[in-house]
Each structure stands twice: as C-alpha cells, then as structure tokens.
Amino acid sequence: MRGVVARVALSSVPLLEGAQSCVQAGIFSSLQPSNLxxxxxVHPxxxxxxxxxxxxxxxxxPQTSGGLLFSVPSDHADALLSDIHGLGADYAAAxxxxxxxxxxDETDGVCLHLVQ
Incomplete structure (x- = not known):
C-alpha cells in the first residue's frame, strides 16, 4: 500500500455557533498562527x-482540541453514529x-484532502 489519504468534507465538520463569525471578523486564538x-x-x-x-x-x-475524531470501518459508521446520537442532545453534532x-500518487505520508 502506498499510504492513505484522509478525505474530509469540510462542509460536514461540525462547528460551534459563532465560530465562523469570529473568523470572518479576524478573531483568532493567539496560537492560531503557529498551528497553521x-x-x-493538507494537499496543496x-x-x-x-x-x-x-x-x-x-x-x-487550538481550541478545537476538545473534539474527538473516530476512525472506524465504513460498514460500522452508521451503527456507531446511531449509538452516539442515542447518548443525548450533547452528542447531536456527531x-x-x-x-x-x-x-x-507517490507522495509520502498521510495527506488531508478537503472535499465539498
């Protein structure tokens, strides 16, 4: 295997209310520049x-470090998501x-591709 690519649908990533407004207003964490x-x-x-x-x-x-990302076989995703949603409203964004x-391609390492 030549490695893997994580294909993330940017529009599917849950965001906290008001987060996009802060970015649009130029409000970032002081650690944002170093995290960039x-x-x-990310694929160029x-x-x-x-x-x-x-x-x-x-x-x-850096404030998103409280999020949790699971990687599960695709044939288990729906069942896991259903179980998580069953835990209550706190998990509705899962x-x-x-x-x-x-x-x-032959590029080394893991690469993130963002898709619509």
Missing part, C-alpha cells in the same frame, strides 16, 4: 480551493466527516 504550520499535511490543491473558507481556518484552531482511502 500544520497545513503541510485543497489549500488553494478552501483556504478562504472560515471552516478551513477552524481546522487549525457526524461522519470523511473517509480514509488509499493514496493514488
């Missing part, structure tokens, strides 16, 4: 296509935001 170095894991085409989106900036916001697929 992590864009090296995705950066060009999505970097203007407030949601893109929020992927690198969602499938993408998939991990085999890399199609």
């Amino acid at each position: 170095r992590l864009t090296r894991a 085409d995705s950066i060009q296509e999505h970097s203007a989106s407030p949601a893109f900036s929020l992927l690198f916001d 969602s499938v935001i993408g998939e991990v697929v085999e890399r199609q």
Whole structure:
C-alpha cells in the first residue's frame, strides 16, 4: 500500500455557533498562527480551493482540541453514529466527516484532502 489519504468534507465538520463569525471578523486564538504550520499535511490543491473558507481556518484552531475524531470501518459508521446520537442532545453534532482511502500518487505520508 502506498499510504492513505484522509478525505474530509469540510462542509460536514461540525462547528460551534459563532465560530465562523469570529473568523470572518479576524478573531483568532493567539496560537492560531503557529498551528497553521500544520497545513503541510493538507494537499496543496485543497489549500488553494478552501483556504478562504472560515471552516478551513477552524481546522487549525487550538481550541478545537476538545473534539474527538473516530476512525472506524465504513460498514460500522452508521451503527456507531446511531449509538452516539442515542447518548443525548450533547452528542447531536456527531457526524461522519470523511473517509480514509488509499493514496493514488507517490507522495509520502498521510495527506488531508478537503472535499465539498
């Protein structure tokens, strides 16, 4: 296997209420600039296509470290999501935001591709 690519649907990533408004107003955490170095894991085409989106900036916001990301086999995703939603309203935003697929080129490492 040549490695994997995480394909994330940026529009499927749950955001806290008001987060996009803060980004649009230029309000960021003091650690935001140093976290942007992590864009090296994002496919260059995705950066060009999505970097203007407030949601893109929020992927690198240090305050999102409270989020939890699961990677499960695709045939288990619906059942797991149903179980999580069954835990109550606090978990209503839980969602499938993408998939991990085999890399199609020879670039090393794991790469994030953002998709619509």
